[in-house]
Amino acid sequence: MDxxxxxxxxxRKTGESCLRFDDALAAPASDQLREVLWLALDRDTMANVLLxxxxxxxxxxxxxxxxxxxxxxxxxxxxQRARELRAAFPAGVPGATQPLRLRVDAPGxxxxxxxERVAVNARQANLLVQVALPGNAGNSPTPAGGLHLxxxxxxxxxxxxxxxxFVKQLLDSADLPAxxxxxxxxxxxxxxxxxxxxxxxxxxxxxxxGVRANVHNWNASPWGDWRLADVxxxxxxxxxxxxPTSPQKNSSTARNPGARP
Amino acid sequence: xxxxxxxxxIFLITVxxxxxxxAYGVTFYTQRAFEQMEAQRTHALEVQSEKExxxxxxxxxxxxxxxxxxxxTIRMVLDLARPNGDASLFLHDAxxxxxxxxxxxxxxxxxxxxxxxxxxxxxxxGYKNDWVTSAKNWDTTGAFLKREELPDAAALSLTAVRTxxxxxxxxxxxxxxxxxxNFLASLELPEGMRALLYRNLEPTFVASALTDANGGVxxxxxxxxxxxxxxxxxxxxxxxxxxxxxxxxxxTFHAMPLKGRNGELLGVLLLGSxxxxxxxxxxxxxxxxxxxxxxxxxxxxxxxxxVSRRITRPVVELANGARDVASGRWDTKIDVKGSxxxxxxxxxxxxxxxxxAAQKEKLVQTERVAAWRELARxxxxxxxxxxxxxxxxxxxxQRARQLGPQQFQEVFTEATATLKAExxxxxxxxxxxxxxxxxxxxxxxxxxxxxxxxxxxxxxxPQFTAxxxxxxxxxxxxxxxxxxxxxxxxxxxxxxxxxxLNAMDAMPAGGTLSLxxxxxxxxVLIEVSDTGKGLTPEECSRLFTPYYTTKQVGxxxxxxxxxxxxxxxxxxxxxxxxxxxxxxxxxELPKRQGGTALKPKAEAKAAEKESERAATATD
Numbered sequence: 001m002d003x004x005x006x007x008x009x010x011x012r013k014t015g016e017s018c019l020r021f022d023d024a025l026a027a028p029a030s031d032q033l034r035e036v037l038w039l040a041l042d043r044d045t046m047a048n049v050l051l052x053x054x055x056x057x058x059x060x061x062x063x064x065x066x067x068x069x070x071x072x073x074x075x076x077x078x079x080q081r082a083r084e085l086r087a088a089f090p091a092g093v094p095g096a097t098q099p100l101r102l103r104v105d106a107p108g109x110x111x112x113x114x115x116e117r118v119a120v121n122a123r124q125a126n127l128l129v130q131v132a133l134p135g136n137a138g139n140s141p142t143p144a145g146g147l148h149l150x151x152x153x154x155x156x157x158x159x160x161x162x163x164x165x166f167v168k169q170l171l172d173s174a175d176l177p178a179x180x181x182x183x184x185x186x187x188x189x190x191x192x193x194x195x196x197x198x199x200x201x202x203x204x205x206x207x208x209x210g211v212r213a214n215v216h217n218w219n220a221s222p223w224g225d226w227r228l229a230d231v232x233x234x235x236x237x238x239x240x241x242x243x244p245t246s247p248q249k250n251s252s253t254a255r256n257p258g259a260r261p
Numbered sequence: 262x263x264x265x266x267x268x269x270x271i272f273l274i275t276v277x278x279x280x281x282x283x284a285y286g287v288t289f290y291t292q293r294a295f296e297q298m299e300a301q302r303t304h305a306l307e308v309q310s311e312k313e314x315x316x317x318x319x320x321x322x323x324x325x326x327x328x329x330x331x332x333x334t335i336r337m338v339l340d341l342a343r344p345n346g347d348a349s350l351f352l353h354d355a356x357x358x359x360x361x362x363x364x365x366x367x368x369x370x371x372x373x374x375x376x377x378x379x380x381x382x383x384x385x386x387g388y389k390n391d392w393v394t395s396a397k398n399w400d401t402t403g404a405f406l407k408r409e410e411l412p413d414a415a416a417l418s419l420t421a422v423r424t425x426x427x428x429x430x431x432x433x434x435x436x437x438x439x440x441x442x443n444f445l446a447s448l449e450l451p452e453g454m455r456a457l458l459y460r461n462l463e464p465t466f467v468a469s470a471l472t473d474a475n476g477g478v479x480x481x482x483x484x485x486x487x488x489x490x491x492x493x494x495x496x497x498x499x500x501x502x503x504x505x506x507x508x509x510x511x512x513t514f515h516a517m518p519l520k521g522r523n524g525e526l527l528g529v530l531l532l533g534s535x536x537x538x539x540x541x542x543x544x545x546x547x548x549x550x551x552x553x554x555x556x557x558x559x560x561x562x563x564x565x566x567x568v569s570r571r572i573t574r575p576v577v578e579l580a581n582g583a584r585d586v587a588s589g590r591w592d593t594k595i596d597v598k599g600s601x602x603x604x605x606x607x608x609x610x611x612x613x614x615x616x617x618a619a620q621k622e623k624l625v626q627t628e629r630v631a632a633w634r635e636l637a638r639x640x641x642x643x644x645x646x647x648x649x650x651x652x653x654x655x656x657x658x659q660r661a662r663q664l665g666p667q668q669f670q671e672v673f674t675e676a677t678a679t680l681k682a683e684x685x686x687x688x689x690x691x692x693x694x695x696x697x698x699x700x701x702x703x704x705x706x707x708x709x710x711x712x713x714x715x716x717x718x719x720x721x722x723p724q725f726t727a728x729x730x731x732x733x734x735x736x737x738x739x740x741x742x743x744x745x746x747x748x749x750x751x752x753x754x755x756x757x758x759x760x761x762l763n764a765m766d767a768m769p770a771g772g773t774l775s776l777x778x779x780x781x782x783x784x785v786l787i788e789v790s791d792t793g794k795g796l797t798p799e800e801c802s803r804l805f806t807p808y809y810t811t812k813q814v815g816x817x818x819x820x821x822x823x824x825x826x827x828x829x830x831x832x833x834x835x836x837x838x839x840x841x842x843x844x845x846x847x848x849e850l851p852k853r854q855g856g857t858a859l860k861p862k863a864e865a866k867a868a869e870k871e872s873e874r875a876a877t878a879t880d
C-alpha cells in the first residue's frame with residue numbers, strides 16, 4: 001500500500017495519521033492482534049506530548065469538522081484489557097516472539113516519531129513492533145505480516161466522498177458504502193469500518209507550509225486551496241539575508257502533492 | 262654389554278639428563294615468569310579499565326551536572342513549576358542538551374517520574390521512569406551502568422542522575438554515554454592484549470553484542486560458553502581459547518562481569534592476552550635447548566667415550582688377566598699404574614697370581630712326588646709279587662743241586678715253569694704300564710653307544726653267571742632313539758670294559774649292574790651303576806688318579822684309562838657313590854667331534870699298523 005501525507009497549517013486538522021494492517025495477517029490471530037493494538041494506542045499522549053498539542057487524537061476516520069458525528073466515537077485506550085487479550089494469544093502469533101513490522105509510509109521525522117510511539121504503546125501491551133523507515137525497509141527481514149503507518153489528506157468537503165475514497169484506496173471495493181449523503185448511514189459505515197480494526201486512526205494533523213520572506217500577498221482558502229493570482233515575489237537579492245523560515249503555523253497553507261495513498 | 266659400554270652409557274645418560282633437566286628448568290621457570298608477567302599485565306589492565314570507568318563516570322557526572330545547572334534547565338523547572346505548566350514544550354530539549362554537552366543519552370524526568378524529554382527515545386516521552394523517583398540522594402551518587410532502551414535496540418550506558426529543584430519543583434536529569442567500542446579504544450593496551458566488551462542486554466548469548474575496539478568480533482560464537490557461564494554465575498573467569506591448531510593462536514581471556522546499580526549483569530569485559538609471545542618464547546627455548554642438547558650429546562659422546570676408556574682400561578686389563586689366569590696362565594701380570602683403588606687392585610692381582618704360580622709349582626711338585634711315590638709303591642707291590650716266587654724258585658734250585666739227578670730234574674722242571682710264569686707275570690705288568698703310557702689318539706667314526714655297552718657286557722656275561730662265583734645281574738635302560746656318535750669304538754669299548762671290571766670288583770658278593778643311556782641334546786649320557794659297597798668321598802676324589810686303587814690287586818690304571826678316553830673324546834666323567842649303596846659313573850660324550858675328520862674304522866686300523874711299521878723300521 002502506498003500512503004502519503006498532506007500537511008496543512010491551521011487550526012483545522014486537514015490530515016490524519018492512520019495505521020493499516022497488512023492483509024497478509026491471517027485471521028483469527030489477526031483479529032486479536034488488531035484489537036490488542038487498538039486498545040494499546042495512546043492517542044492523547046501522541047497528540048499532546050509528542051506533537052506538542054498541534055495535533056488532535058483521532059478516534060474516527062473522518063474528522064468532526066467534516067462528518068459532524070466524530071464525537072460519537074469514544075477514546076479506545078484500555079491497556080489492561082490489551083494485556084489480557086495479549087496474554088491469551090496462541091503461540092506463533094506475530095508480535096509475540098517475532099516482531100511485527102511497522103512500515104512508516106510517510107516521510108519525515110514526525111512520522112518516525114509517531115511510529116516509534118506506536119511501537120512503545122505496543123510494547124506496553126507486550127507486543128513486539130519493529131519500526132521500519134522507508135529508506136531502511138529493505139534492509140530488515142520482512143516478517144509474515146505487518147503494519148503500515150500512513151497519512152491521509154482530506155481533499156474533499158464531502159464526508160461521503162472522503163469515506164468512499166478511504167474504502168476505495170484502502171479496503172476492498174465490496175465494502176464501498178452506499179451512495180448516500182445520509183449521516184446516519186455514513187456513521188454506520190464508518191463505525192463498521194472502525195470495528196473491523198483494519199484501519200486504526202491515530203491523530204489529526206495540521207498542515208504546514210514554509211513561505212520564504214520574498215513571497216508576498218500569500219492567501220490560502222480555509223480549505224487549503226492556494227490563491228496564486230495575487231502572489232508576488234521580491235528579487236532574490238532582497239531575501240538572501242532572510243534565511244528560510246521555519247514552518248509557519250497558521251500563516252499559510254501548502255499542499256503536499258500526491259497526498260492520496 | 263661390556264663394562265666400558267655401561268660406563269659410556271651412564272656418562273652419556275648423565276650428560277643428557279643434565280641438559281634435559283636444565284632445559285626443562287629454564288622452560289618451566291621462564292613460562293612461570295611469563296605467566297606471572299601476564300598476570301601482572303592483566304591486573305594492570307583491570308586496574309586501568311576500572312580507572313577508565315571511574316574517569317568516564319566522573320566525566321558523565323560532570324556533564325550531567327552541567328546540564329542540571331544550565332539556564333535552560335533552570336528555566337524548564339521554573340516553567341513546569343507554574344500552574345498548568347506544559348511539559349510538551351520541552352520535548353526536544355533533551356536532544357539539544359545531549360548535543361551541546363556531548364552525551365549520548367539525556368532525559369528530563371518530571372518530579373512524578375513522567376518523561377519530559379528524551380534525546381535517545383523521544384517516542385517514550387510521557388511515560389514514567391519510576392526507577393528515578395524511587396531512589397534518593399541522586400546528587401551524591403556516582404555514575405553507574407545502565408541498560409538503555411532505544412527505539413531499535415537496547416544499549417549499555419554509563420549513566421548519572423542529578424536533580425534540579427527550583428522552589429518546590431524538582432526534575433531529574435539523566436545523562437549517559439554509550440559504552441561501546443569507543444570505550445575499548447580508549448584503553449591503552451600493551452602489545453599482545455586486547456579488550457572485548459559483551460553487552461549483556463538479551464537473556465541469551467547474542468554474538469553481535471560482543472565488540473572490540475574495531476567493532477564486531479570474528480568468531481564471536483566461540484565466547485558463548487564463557488559468557489553463558491558468567492550469565493549463570495557472575496564472577497571473574499579465566500579461559501583460554503585456541504583459534505586454530507597453532508598453539509600460538511591461543512588467547513587467555515580474563516572475563517570480568519559488569520554489573521548495574523542493582524547488581525544485575527549488564528556486561529562482561531574480556532581482557533585477552535595472546536599466547537603468541539609465550540609460545541614463540543617456548544619454541545625459541547626449545548630450539549636453543551635442542552641445539553644445546555645436540556652439542557651436549559656430541560660432547561657427551563666424546564667425553565663419555567674418553568672417560569669410559571680411561572676408567573675401564575685397567576679394569577679391562579684386570580679382566581683379561583683374570584681370563585688368562587682362568588685359562589691356566591697363572592703367572593699373568595698386568596701393567597696398571599697409579600695408586601688409586603684400581604692400581605691397588607692390580608697390584609693385589611699381580612701378587613695373587615704370583616702366589617698362585619708359586620703354590621701351583623709347589624703343588625705340581627708335590628703331586629709329582631706323590632705320583633712317583635705311588636708309582637714306586639705300586640711298582641714295588643706289583644713287582645714284589647712275582648719276585649718273591651722267583652727268589653724262592655732260585656733258592657730251591659740252589660738247594661736242589663744237592664739232590665740226585667732225577668730229583669734235581671723234577672725240581673728244575675718245576676722251577677723253570679715257575680720262573681717262566683713269573684717272568685710272564687712281570688712282562689704283563691710292564692706291558693700294562695707301557696700301554697697306559699702309550700694311549701693312542703682316538704680315531705673317530707660313527708659308533709652306536711648302546712651297542713658298545715652291550716658288547717662290553719657280553720664279554721663278561723659268562724663270569725656273571727659262572728658256577729661258584731657270585732651272581733651278578735644286569736639291567737639295561739638304553740634309549741632306543743639314541744643316535745650314533747663320533748667316537749673311537751676300540752677306546753670306547755676299552756673304557757666300558759674297565760667300568761664293567763671296576764663294577765665287578767666292587768660287587769664281590771654279587772649284585773646288579775645297571776647300564777643307562779639317554780639323549781642329552783648335543784651330548785649322550787651314559788651311566789654305569791653297581792650295587793657294591795660304595796666309596797668314601799675321599800676315594801671318589803682320588804679315583805681317577807693314575808696308579809691309585811682301593812683294591813688289593815690292580816694297577817690303578819683302569820679308571821685313569823677311562824678318564825683318558827673320555828677326555829680324548831672331549832667328554833666328562835663323574836662319579837657319585839654312597840657307602841653301602843653302590844657307585845654310579847656318569848659319562849657325557851658329545852655327539853659330534855667338530856673339526857675332526859671321521860675315518861672308517863678299517864682305514865683307521867690300517868693307518869695305525871702302517872704307523873707302527875714305520876716306527877719299527879725307524880728303530
